[in-house]
């Protein structure tokens with residue numbers, strides 16, 4: 001992946017805006033931003049992340065490539081759509097944020113510690129393994145993400161919900177050892193491989 | 208109703224604001240016959256509702272007085288008030304216009320003594336104050352109204368109140384039998400000076416105009432400064448009548464926004480800069496009163512830059528480069544709290560003020576395409592100058608959001624164009 005990142009840097013030199021326009025989903029909207037600040041002020045997560053969308057868009061234009069791609073902002077987006085609804089220029093802000101997250105991730109330069117990103121990766125690994133989400137592994141993985149003691153605490157706190165899920169058949173108690181897969185999980189593997197191939201080819205990753 | 212004689216050499220002007228009055232006067236003073244149609248009971252339009260107007264900060268009354276004097280001495284202009292154009296057909300040089308005139312219930316004999324008004328007790332919402340105040344159901348629209356003729360509201364016609372008003376009039380000017388009339392006119396050219404209206408602030412959901420008492424519009428703010436206005440000239444809060452000493456102005460309220468009006472309303476920046484001077488006027492140089500302007504960018508067009516510079520020097524006025532994201536209300540104090548992030552430093556703020564003034568956008572007052580399909584308009588519905596329009600000419604704010612100076616220029620241009628059309632007709636008829 002590192003090689004892809006270097007290739008992109010070489011290709012776009014200092015024109016990060018162009019790189020975003022050509023590689024990031026809905027990235028060609030970025031130049032439409034008039035820096036009014038409505039999105040930044042509308043985001044419920046706004047106070048808790050590095051850069052509000054308004055700032056991210058200005059940083060893209062200013063060529064702050066490393067700071068943008070490593071920002072935790074796009075991982076904090078909860079898709080509430082408040083910004084899209086209010087943006088006077090109708091920028092698809094939520095989609096751009098997810099596009100940036102995806103791009104940074106594929107280049108291997110995304111924010112390392114951000115819990116949302118780590119959870120997303122965990123979920124992906126879990127669900128693509130057998131083609132079916134293994135709730136027990138996901139939950140435990142999430143609870144123990146920040147260390148053993150924390151994990152125990154969280155598991156106890158969530159006990160009631162866990163039992164409820166078990167009673168309604170949503171949680172397989174043997175998930176840790178065996179776990180139910182879906183039929184033909186091998187075909188899912190093939191599908192995903194093909195999808196990656198197409199995306200890599202289109203977006204020039206891994207090359 | 209007196210006969211209105213109109214031929215295809217007549218110029219009809221629709222709308223009696225500053226633009227319509229100007230166009231009508233210019234054409235008539237060049238010797239053309241003009242019919243001026245105004246839907247309100249008085250001429251004057253929205254300028255009459257301003258407290259003062261930039262750049263010189265004079266009261267609108269002086270300009271109005273000059274125009275009224277010109278009107279009174281000019282026999283070529285026939286003014287129809289409370290009249291609205293219903294339909295238009297025909298082509299350049301030969302238009303037929305259907306006008307509906309509502310009954311005023313008061314005729315030309317009225318001396319504006321006000322006896323009828325004193326005689327009645329019923330009240331109606333006062334549109335001149337954007338319905339922030341009430342007026343008697345027998346009323347003069349405003350002090351400088353033209354014509355100087357009272358109006359009886361239809362709600363008291365056929366009631367005891369109506370009879371009381373009639374009995375109080377010593378010159379027999381009240382005629383409760385008056386009925387709506389349809390008037391058919393001919394015209395060679397039509398000048399549309401139908402002006403603008405404020406954008407419906409209730410549509411801007413995050414600003415809570417419809418929920419928070421202390422959020423008002425810029426047009427309402429103008430009325431508040433007027434000694435004859437809804438607050439008798441006091442800058443007080445609608446919620447509790449307390450003096451509004453910390454006032455926030457929010458620019459582009461409804462303008463430059465794909466969810467509302469896409470165009471820049473052009474005047475609202477200057478209107479806000481002007482309105483900040485009202486604070487000093489009201490509370491004095493030494494007071495702690497302060498204005499904060501929240502803006503995307505300030506558009507003080509060409510020579511207004513100077514005005515802008517002067518306001519920037521005023522220590523009572525601060526500028527925050529940010530479009531406010533949303534307003535919340537402090538329940539206990541009724542204070543609006545403005546939330547946003549500024550563009551110069553990306554600082555998050557939650558700013559509490561006494562009163563918020565929305566610098567509301569301007570949109571065309573009528574959907575001109577509903578009246579006649581022949582007219583070409585831009586994406587916002589403003590009338591464009593277009594050969595295809597035949598002898599329809601826009602004047603003033605029906606063509607663009609304009610200040611008074613530019614509206615008057617545009618009206619003079621429209622008058623000249625209309626004059627050319629009717630000159631051609633009279634030449635053809637003479638040949």
Ligand SMILES: Cc1cc2nc3c(=O)[nH]c(=O)nc-3n(C[C@H](O)[C@H](O)[C@H](O)COP(=O)(O)OP(=O)(O)OC[C@H]3O[C@@H](n4cnc5c(N)ncnc54)[C@H](O)[C@@H]3O)c2cc1C
Nearest residue numbers: 222224225226246252253260261402403603604609610611
């Ligand atoms: C908050 C604010 C403050 C402002 N302050 C200033 C200032 O300080 N200085 C300045 O230069 N400008 C100012 N302006 C701009 C100013 O109001 C306009 O330039 C002016 O009103 C334009 O006049 P007009 O005649 O074109 O339109 P209007 O004033 O809107 O007049 C139009 C007239 O047409 C009539 N009409 C509408 N439809 C019909 C119909 N179908 N049939 C018959 N009649 C009809 C209306 O009743 C009205 O009388 C301000 C604007 C705003 C929003």
Ligand code: SF4
Nearest residue numbers: 033034036037039087
């Ligand atoms: S709301 Fe839209 S125009 Fe305003 S800063 Fe955000 S993205 Fe840019």
Ligand code: SF4
Nearest residue numbers: 459462472473475476
């Ligand atoms: S004049 Fe100023 S406040 Fe009005 S729409 Fe334009 S930029 Fe916004």
